Amino acid sequence: MKSFFKNKKLILLLLLFISIIFLVVSISIIDIWKTGKYTDINIYFSPVNPLIKTIAADSSNRLVLKIEVRNTYGKPVSGVPLEFNSYNDIGIFYPKTIRTNEFGEAFVTYIPPDTVDIKTTDAMKDKVNSNNVNSEGSIITEINLAAEVVNIDEAKASISLKLMSVPVILVHGYQSTGEIFKNMSDYFNSVGLESVSLNYDSSKGVISAANELKDFLAEQKSLYLSKGIQVGKFDVVCHSMGGIVARYYTCSKDYIIYNNVRKLIFISVPHKGSHLAPIGAKYFEDQGIKDMMPESSLFVDIFPGMNNRGLNSTIQVGNIIGQYDEVVSPESGMLNEWNIDTQIFNLGNSNFSVDNFSDVDISKSAIHRVILNNRKVFEKVVEMLKKNLTYPLFRE
Structure with a gap:
């Protein structure tokens, strides 16, 4: 009896050994078969x-790739397991792995x-003649993407693309032009940010200007x-009435179709209207100045009835005002209702008053305009463009 159990144990061990050998050989054969199957492919x-050839650095700006x-006969190969990698670990793929369909194709995002890392001005000077700066002055980064058959290093293909910062759109205020952003635009260029200004006729009012902004963004995207x-999407930096224009557009029904703004950065924007607008109406009888009155239908009726009461909750927001701004009071310049913090800059005292309202020279030196020529403000705006900002509180 003992001999029987001993022999049975030996037989079981022998069968286990044979099973392991069979499993190892089978796996090897399968690997060889797979290797052979996927080696002679393109x-x-x-x-x-x-x-x-280039994409903007924005995670919502997804690029669809085809494999x-x-x-060797040019016929499609189905069922090929593929995986995707970024050689320099910039960005991600979705899905990470996939198989080709019956047409030998696969699509990945x-x-x-x-x-994108924004270099300092000194670094820019060292790279003016390098491939890291495009013709418009934007910092660009090369990304190398690869598609390869799973577990077969030889069967792969790669492409090189370029990554650039999200372009910045500048929107001026009442009775102004894009020229008011010249110093800011030059600073952006010095740190590798590309910007372009919208010029619109502010006398026609906010709604007309919002339509111009809508068309301008679509044109820029096509360009x-x-x-x-x-x-x-674009990052939009706006001053004064330009911020009201941007708010109207991004809360309109049209915006749902285009969905093309990532960030809104407000500088000296009278979010509840300007206390100087009624006085200004004595000098300028146009729709723009009427819209800027705190009691205008825009602030009293239209914005409260728009998406999220006039501040789109799907767009990141930054808000900046000057401490002694002549046009925008602290109360009007804040966005507390949406839980947006406001950065306040002390740019000195102002010599602007109601008595010299129409004095062009004094108007130009007003803090409301000077804020667009201050390096500290430039640096804060660039910081906002580089980091994630707060999304407005959703208000039902």
């Missing part, structure tokens, strides 16, 4: 729109990061695309 990897796998640059 992988083609490119954006669905092959004209795109085609064909054998590349999600870029939200920022970038014609240059091989995919831009999904």
Whole structure:
């Protein structure tokens, strides 16, 4: 009896050994088969729109890529397991792995990061003639993306694209032009940010200007695309009435279609109207000055009935005012109802008053305008453009 159990134990051990050997050999055969199956194939990897060579650094600005796998006879190969990587760990893929369909194709989405490292002015000077700066002065970063067959390093394809900062749109205020942003724009350029100004006729009022902003953003998006640059959303920096224009557009029904603003940065914006507008109406009888009155239908009726009561909750917001701004009172310049903090800059005292309201020279030296020529303000705006900002509180 003991001999029987001893022999049975030996037989079980022998069977276990044979099973392990069989399993190892089977796995090896499968690997060899897979390797053979996927070695003689060609992988083609490119954006669905092959004209795109650069994308803006915004995680909502997703780039769709197409992979085609064909054998040496040019026939599609289905079921090929693929994985995707960014050689320099910039951005992510979704999904990370996928198999080709019956047509030998697969589609994957590349999600870029939200920022590109913005160099200092000194660094920019060292790179003026390098490939890290494009013709408009924007800092760009090269990204290398790869698609490869799972566990087979030899079967792969890669592409190189460029990543740039989200373009900045500048929106001026009442009776002004984009020229008022010249110093700010020059500073942006010195740190690798590309900006462009919208010029609109403020006398026609906020709604007219909002339509111009809508068209301008669509035109800019198309213009970038014609240059091989995919831009999904813009960062909008606006001054004075320009902030009211941007608020109206981004809370309008049209905006839901375009959805093309990532950040709104307000500088000296009278969010509840300006106490000087009724006085200004004595000198300028146009729709723009009427809209800026605190008691105008825009602030009393229209904004309260718009998306999130006039401040889109899906757009990041930054808010800046001057301590002694002549046009914007602290109460009007705040966005406390939406839990948005306000950065207040002390730019000195003002010699502006109601008595010299129409004096052009004094008007130009007013803090309301001077704030657009202050380096500390420039640095704060760039900081806001580089980091994530607060989303407005959703107000039912």
